[in-house]
Amino acid sequence: MELTVDNVSKSYPAAKGDTRLALAETSVTIAQGEFICVVGPSGCGKSTMLMIMAGLLAPTGGQVRLDGTLVTGPPAGLSVVFQDYGRSLFPWMNVRRNLAIAGKAAGLSRAETAERVREALAAVGLDGVENLYPWQMSGGMQQRTAIARALVVRPEVMLMDEPFAAVDAQTRADLEDLVLRVRHEYQMTVVFVTHDIDEAVYLGDRVLVMRANPGHLVSDVRVDLPRPRDQVSTKLDPRFAQLRSEIFRQVMRSVETTAPPLAPTFP
């Protein structure tokens, strides 16, 4: 599915009935099957843009379209994975029931849901844990469960908001490879918000860099690294180093223009 963001802006209510512009007019087109990463300093509007794409937040101006159809609420065929897996899974439901509610919400039959739950758990390498509760699993397993739940509807588009920010480095690398694999298996379009530049370059076909005050897009960098990628050889590729320093410079420039001036270091 092609995702188009057309002149989208967002203002939030501020003090005294005022509004504050969080996202200035932004346009971007994401082709079917592309993996897009979004990076930028905290507060530059990454989550706001993602929530508008998901139909969970209404834009103040502009529009989002999925294959030409206006997004006015959460569309069928689109799933969202949040950072806070601890709160997105229901602690009183075991893994199977946590996944089954996604099937039920999408109007699938019991039999179809059971089949999709099995398929999704196998896709994330979690078969055999159906009867565990979230609090009996590690953070990495909980996030894999959250990804499996997103897969139950066999989404064409998956939106991910800093999904691996709360796990350790080794688990994070495993989850990155898992996302690349399921994206390939399910032929999904992915939009992935992260503040980790290495992660963005490792995963993406394109990296969108955003800047704050108000949030807006500053660049759209094509990642021309070959696939399949792997944690060792991709990161040793000289092109990887070039891309990460180019994006790092863009992000730093965006921080410089938004940070207060430095105090003088001598009188």
Ligand code: ADP
């Ligand atoms: P990011 O994901 O890049 O950190 P956000 O999209 O969360 O950025 O936030 C962009 C700006 O909008 C920030 O200045 C933030 O404080 C503000 N903002 C986000 N959500 C709300 C809200 N619900 N109400 C008021 N302001 C908000």
